[in-house]
Amino acid sequence: MATIDNSFKTNHTCLRVKDPQISTKFYEDNFGLKIYRTFPFPQFNFSLYMLCYNNPSSPYYNNMWADREGILELTHNYGTESDPNYTINNGNVEPHRGFGHICFSVDNIEEACNRLEKNGVKFQKKLTDGRQKDIAFALDPDGYWIELIEHGINKNIGKTDLTTYRLNHTMIRVKDPKKSLQFYKDVLGMKLFSTRVHEGAKFTLYFLGYDHDSNFVENEESKVNQAKRQSVLELTHNWGTESDPNFKGYHNGNAQPQGYGHICISMQNAEKFCNEIEEKFGDELNWSVKFNKGGLKNLAFIKDPDGYSIEIIPSWIFDGENKS
Template sequence: MSYDKIIESARNDASLTLNHTCIRIKDPKISVPFYTEKLGMKLLKRKDIPDLKFSLYFLSYPRDDLPLDPEGNVIPFGVPGILELTHNWGTETDPNYKLSNGNEEPHRGYGHICITTKDIDAMCAKLEDVNVNFKKRLVDGRQKDIAFILDPDNYWIELCAYQQDQRDKNPNDYRLNHTMIRIKDPAKTLPFYENVLGIKVIEKSVHENGKFTLYFLGYGLEEGESKRSTQGMLEITHNWGTESDPDFHYHNGNDKPQGYGHICIASDDPEKICKEIEEKYGDSITWAPKFNHGKMKNLAFIKDPDNYSIEIVPRGIVL
């Protein structure tokens, strides 16, 4: 499968944003306070879908650039750095219900979200004080500049520091910086994200000792801008050798056991982009569903080469 045909409108669409990351949660009465009270996020909007028996919770760090609808309500699809928590009703009372965090065999795939801060030592100390569960402290392992914590559903959250940029006008210290997924073959996956969806590779990091390569991708990053101080990026991890194993595949988070859901790309004209993708790539693209064809209208879901889902929505959509 080749993705060498470039969608020019996607590359030239300045409105394109890697808007949010969706993960499923067991109990919103536990998870939402964890992200708001312990990690300092703000609940922007809750949306209940009674017909399908689930609820969505949109969160972000405090910011001044959130768009509003005519009634003054927040539109969570207009900016990057949003976290979407999905709660399927009834899971909170099921003692046997457990989500996959994407980091345990045989269901590895999704890795983590990453929160960056100006002072990583102060952040870790603050989280220790409120009894957050650490997977890796700064002093552990070879990498002394990053830590990992666990949320109530055992999802990993990376913590690391960024250097202050004089151009930075975001008053908040914390940023929802990136989402990490593992991929089988960068020769297939990178052209998909770059050419089909127009996401630019900003940095490549090769790790000889660990035999893996990291790729950081994003929209609209200015030259010289620190990737750690921005919000809404995608980190792709390639563990060497997986591309040559015909039977190897990662768990996409939507097959059972479920956990990770998707990343979401927002645009001023997603219908146009989806139409152009269909025209250029035809049957090589998997839709689930195509734009405006599902139970929830005005959006589409597309699958990448590793079968991860990407939602495509209008930036100004009002829930």
Template sequence: MATTDPSKYKFNHTMLRIKDPKKTLAFYELLGMSQVNKFEFPDNKFDLYFLAYDSPKAASHANHWTDREGIIELTHNYGTETDDNYKPHNGNKSPQGFGHVCISVDNIQAACKRISDAGYKFQKKLEDGRMRHIAFALDPDEYWVEIIAQNPVDKTENVHETDTQTYRMNHTMIRVKDKDASIAFYQDILGMQLKRTSENESAGFNLYFLGYGPPADGSSANGVNPSATKEGLLELTWNYGTEKQEGKVYHDGNAEPQGFGHICVSVDDLDAACARLEEKKVNWKKRLTDGRMKNVAFVLDPDGYWIEVIQNEKYKQGSKY
């Protein structure tokens, strides 16, 4: 009987719906990402673009797209680029749910200047507010893209040099109602490890960073974030007291208004992994046996966010990869 080892799982991608692929691809390419796969579905009138860091300096250089972490999947439904009424929901305006994706960079001043010089807007510039070590850029659909530093923030403000080949797609943030339920789900059900906790009692919220791979060594690369050079982290934002609210608190991005779609985990053995999930009594959105697509499944986390489960081709029997 086939078995599955959650330590081999990867937080493969985060899916966002977009209006105009040309504009959005240009933005993420400016950030150093490149297209590592594309699926076209003309009969269903949508395309999927998979973007990742793939330079020789990248964490997953030349890996098969299923054997990576930190991919951004862009979903384009034909015709939205010419529809004046279409605008994806960024998850930060009401109703809230998904928060942002995050890119870690070598020189945050230079990186932010480069983005600004290219004509893109910011939700928060480095100099705004008290937190001078992070910024939030806006992509063409106004999704928030957090920019964090991999290295100590340069007090001399050398804004001239940055190497996009060293960037990482560090994490994806979603808001959760009940931290204990969500942490237990991602640890016990999906096999992630809690890598880092950031408690912000004065502001009434905590951040929990989970992911796969070896445990964080606890050292801090930039004086603030010990996991800034990693890819494939999931940030759970818990606002104090939401666990006491009745019913669903956060928007999953798939009900209207649509924007964020899902996160995706690639696994060593898809059938065995889904059998394990069945034993764990997960809430299914789509089992492997449902519908025409027999190579993907979707489970629901405690807040109703969709989690796609796919086969990592590296582990597929007979794979040439």
């Protein structure tokens, strides 16, 4: 296995957006995120907007953007904001299902939902809808689903504090959980936080990420503690897809019609990590771009068993280090 040190983090989730002005304002006003860095790449006709929680109480307050968890990367391809025919694939509509949602954990979910409703935010599922009364799903300007769960940190009755919010997880659907878990654990070095089986609805959820505590025990994370994390990866397996000959697989977000882009992991020595996994796994790996071989330098893109992209970057990367 490749060397997994304490610098490994799940850094960001990338979503394409139609109009960056509308989307950045939405996430700032409703979820308390702030633009931390903007990267214009006119030579490639797109810009990246890196949003995060940059509160002094954050453990990453003094870290560079790539050495953090909980970053939301909004990608804007120039011209989409004025194209009446351009739409985003939110990943939840057949036949292009794949990516499911991002999730924010909040201090007081009832008050958080009330605040969003007052702000005119639309909902896919309100707290009062359906059987699960402890989660809700809001919709962003492009129709992406945003799950809301409660972590209860500094909870006050009748109030919600945006500075306590966290970008908790990103959900993607997978065809075969055995293959996916093997990839994320054995190749990328993630750990399994918890597994939740929903027998009635015939699906299972697997939650993964990085934890460098020597006392951490896999697959025993409580729901409460997991809600306090950032940048968790949720794999959703709908039972039977792995053995269904008629199931053609999930949409990876990067094929047309596009929407979801990728998750990104960062570490101190990304080049060393890429070399190590390539040496160990060889042709078993599916690279979109090997490290430092693409138009943008100091990064790589690898694909998981379902074709979803994972970016790999060094945790020290900054504006001047990422030019073509």
